[in-house]
Amino acid sequence: MPQRPKRLSLSILLVLGLPVFTLSAQESTIGRDVDRSPIALAVSSDGKRILVANQTAGSVSLIDTAQSKVIREQPTGDRPISVALSRDGRTGVVAHWFGSDLAVLDLTDDQLQIKARIEVGPEPRGVVLMPDGSTAFVSIGVANEVVRVDLATRKVTGRVAVGREPRGIALTPDQSKLVVGNSRGQSISVIDLTRFAVDRTLPMQADNLRQVAVSPDGKTAYVAAMNNRGRATTVNNIDLGWVLGQRIERVRIDGSEPVENLTLDPRGDAAGDAHGLAIGDGGKLLAVSNGGTHDIMLFRDGKSGLPWAEGVGRDLMPANLVQDKTRYRRIMVTGRPTELAFAPDGITLYVANYLANAVQVINTATGVITRTIDLGGPETPSLARQGEALFHDAFRSSNHWYSCNTCHSEGHTGGLDFDTLNDGWQDRSANHLRSRKKAPTLRRVAQTGPWTWHGWQDDLDDAMVESFTKSMQGNKPAPAEVKALVAYLGTLEFPKNPYREPDGSLTPAAKRGETLFRSKKANCASCHGGAELSDGKIHDVGLNEDGDVYKGHNPPSLRGVYDKDPYLHDGRAKTLRDALTGDHAPESLGGAPISAQELDDLIAYLKSL
Numbered sequence: 013m014p015q016r017p018k019r020l021s022l023s024i025l026l027v028l029g030l031p032v033f034t035l036s037a038q039e040s041t042i043g044r045d046v047d048r049s050p051i052a053l054a055v056s057s058d059g060k061r062i063l064v065a066n067q068t069a070g071s072v073s074l075i076d077t078a079q080s081k082v083i084r085e086q087p088t089g090d091r092p093i094s095v096a097l098s099r100d101g102r103t104g105v106v107a108h109w110f111g112s113d114l115a116v117l118d119l120t121d122d123q124l125q126i127k128a129r130i131e132v133g134p135e136p137r138g139v140v141l142m143p144d145g146s147t148a149f150v151s152i153g154v155a156n157e158v159v160r161v162d163l164a165t166r167k168v169t170g171r172v173a174v175g176r177e178p179r180g181i182a183l184t185p186d187q188s189k190l191v192v193g194n195s196r197g198q199s200i201s202v203i204d205l206t207r208f209a210v211d212r213t214l215p216m217q218a219d220n221l222r223q224v225a226v227s228p229d230g231k232t233a234y235v236a237a238m239n240n241r242g243r244a245t246t247v248n249n250i251d252l253g254w255v256l257g258q259r260i261e262r263v264r265i266d267g268s269e270p271v272e273n274l275t276l277d278p279r280g281d282a283a284g285d286a287h288g289l290a291i292g293d294g295g296k297l298l299a300v301s302n303g304g305t306h307d308i309m310l311f312r313d314g315k316s317g318l319p320w321a322e323g324v325g326r327d328l329m330p331a332n333l334v335q336d337k338t339r340y341r342r343i344m345v346t347g348r349p350t351e352l353a354f355a356p357d358g359i360t361l362y363v364a365n366y367l368a369n370a371v372q373v374i375n376t377a378t379g380v381i382t383r384t385i386d387l388g389g390p391e392t393p394s395l396a397r398q399g400e401a402l403f404h405d406a407f408r409s410s411n412h413w414y415s416c417n418t419c420h421s422e423g424h425t426g427g428l429d430f431d432t433l434n435d436g437w438q439d440r441s442a443n444h445l446r447s448r449k450k451a452p453t454l455r456r457v458a459q460t461g462p463w464t465w466h467g468w469q470d471d472l473d474d475a476m477v478e479s480f481t482k483s484m485q486g487n488k489p490a491p492a493e494v495k496a497l498v499a500y501l502g503t504l505e506f507p508k509n510p511y512r513e514p515d516g517s518l519t520p521a522a523k524r525g526e527t528l529f530r531s532k533k534a535n536c537a538s539c540h541g542g543a544e545l546s547d548g549k550i551h552d553v554g555l556n557e558d559g560d561v562y563k564g565h566n567p568p569s570l571r572g573v574y575d576k577d578p579y580l581h582d583g584r585a586k587t588l589r590d591a592l593t594g595d596h597a598p599e600s601l602g603g604a605p606i607s608a609q610e611l612d613d614l615i616a617y618l619k620s621l
């Protein structure tokens with residue numbers, strides 16, 4: 013990976029705390045040939061500038077909209093994930109997904125300098141800035157909270173607990189409330205800013221919540237999402253919308269009406285990986301980006317309205333909407349469109365396009381891409397980048413309903429279970445729960461064979477073929493495609509562990525837990541041994557289902573286990589504590605009962621892995 017040494021040198025500088033001018037001197041080190049991968053963007057209130065977060069390059073780019081070009085770029089940290097601007101356009105913030113911090117940028121005279129860097133917590137996701145630039149709010153994915161950051165004192169001044177893995181975050185126009193989408197929590201949290209406390213939690217039958225937007229009247233919030241319907245991945249189920257489907261969820265911020273949703277999947281022509289969402293034309297136009305099907309959908313709430321539905325929603329987009337050009341339009345943009353933002357005119361739409369290394373400009377009145385603003389990137393994609401494109405390509409599944417990324421969110425897990433027919437059978441009972449399996453993380457997956465929960469798969473290349481033909485019901489991949497995909501999987505790593513001491517060592521509790529883990533008493537290491545904390549063998553730990561074709565399970569690697577919830581092959585244990593006091597207690601695995609203190613220590617150790 014060409015960008016690797018550069019990212020390393022940047023992080024060394026950051027660790028050393030070298031002053032700002034040193035960082036500016038780094039600017040030239042981001043070569044033209046480095047993928048930028050824009051993941052988020054913010055438009056200034058006068059519409060003259062766009063600040064873009066470049067995930068792969070670890071930088072932000074500043075675009076001059078009149079010239080449609082990048083006028084400055086600044087390395088900022090490890091995997092930028094979101095950006096925001098103050099109303100006067102002089103202050104910007106960028107949150108770093110792997111860097112766990114928020115960088116504050118001075119944009120006066122377009123200088124784009126880092127003024128401060130504030131630790132906010134593990135895996136920040138979304139950020140908003142008060143219009144006066146005084147305070148930022150960041151959703152923290154692993155800690156399940158929103159933090160308040162005072163930019164003047166550069167301190168975190170408050171934390172509020174929300175649902176599991178908060179991501180998208182938006183401020184109401186009157187600045188009184190925050191709306192937060194809990195990506196793995198099937199809910200939206202509404203935070204009151206005077207009290208800095210949760211006003212209400214609005215549950216919804218939706219998963220993979222992404223960008224959130226609030227209507228100009230401040231009454232309604234929308235979020236791009238997916239709905240896991242739970243049926244096995246047969247072509248028939250897929251086409252009926254019974255495996256999973258894409259949605260826009262709509263909530264009344266005051267909770268006065270039920271949560272509703274709009275189905276984004278036309279029959280036989282589905283949407284893949286709904287990600288970005290923005291509101292234009294004074295609240296009448298909804299724009300959503302589909303990363304997997306490489307398109308933008310525009311919906312206009314005209315005279316006849318839109319077919320909003322409650323609960324799981326409609327299986328398919330109604331045909332009369334699909335055909336109604338006054339209410340619905342679909343624009344192919346290629347690549348992987350992620351976040352969206354409207355210009356102040358409410359008509360010009362900006363699209364961060366990750367795989368295209370560009371920001372695209374769409375005239376929503378005509379549906380035409382008027383400009384493509386190049387952010388920089390290699391002429392020809394690397395092998396891993398080709399694999400990354402395949403991984404995010406819903407066109408590889410039957411009628412392009414979903415991509416690998418839909419189930420293995422960003423190469424990790426969204427905590428959801430699916431019946432991918434991988435294990436040779438399909439539970440046809442009403443809830444078809446018995447043959448469903450949690451989608452495992454793919455971080456370090458090449459090191460953790462054999463694969464699948466039952467561990468019957470001992471060839472990663474074959475596993476790829478199974479994924480394309482069974483999980484996706486798509487065409488068999490060419491050998492070169494398998495190679496590219498495996499190269500991409502090789503780039504997936506765990507973020508820095510947040511449960512260790514700052515120097516990376518174990519806490520005293522984790523040290524005690526480690527001793528116990530390796531002892532005869534708890535007996536964990538007899539199956540979870542070795543560098544990856546799995547012996548690579550198959551064990552019957554009492555979790556076989558009646559219909560299972562393959563018996564026993566392969567101990568999963570415990571690395572990064574703090575973020576792999578829910579636990580066990582069907583996600584039956586919500587927490588590590590549930591697993592170790594329930595179906596995976598030491599006394600049922602050849603160990604002896606442990607005390608409450610020992611359990612705490614053991615969990616502290618597991619979290620540190």
Ligand code: HEC
Nearest residue numbers: 415416419430434435449450451452463464465479480483
């Ligand atoms: C519909 C959801 C879904 C899709 C789409 C999907 N997977 Fe999976 N994947 C799963 C589930 C569920 C499992 C566990 C299956 C089992 O254990 O029987 C799994 C298992 C795997 C494994 C084995 C991991 C391990 O540690 O054992 C790999 C590798 C994998 N998937 C890669 C991919 C790739 C690459 C794609 C795209 C070509 C893909 N998957 C598409 C749900 C999905």
Ligand code: HEC
Nearest residue numbers: 534535536539551555565566567568576579580581598601
């Ligand atoms: C006899 C072998 C064996 C022993 C002993 C054992 N495990 Fe496991 N472990 C497994 C298997 C197999 C699974 C997967 C089971 C399943 O999901 O159906 C598993 C799953 C887990 C999981 C869930 C991981 C995930 O990603 O969902 C955790 C956590 C875990 N083990 C921790 C422990 C701890 C802690 C101990 C010691 C108290 C222990 N295990 C002892 C074999 C074992």
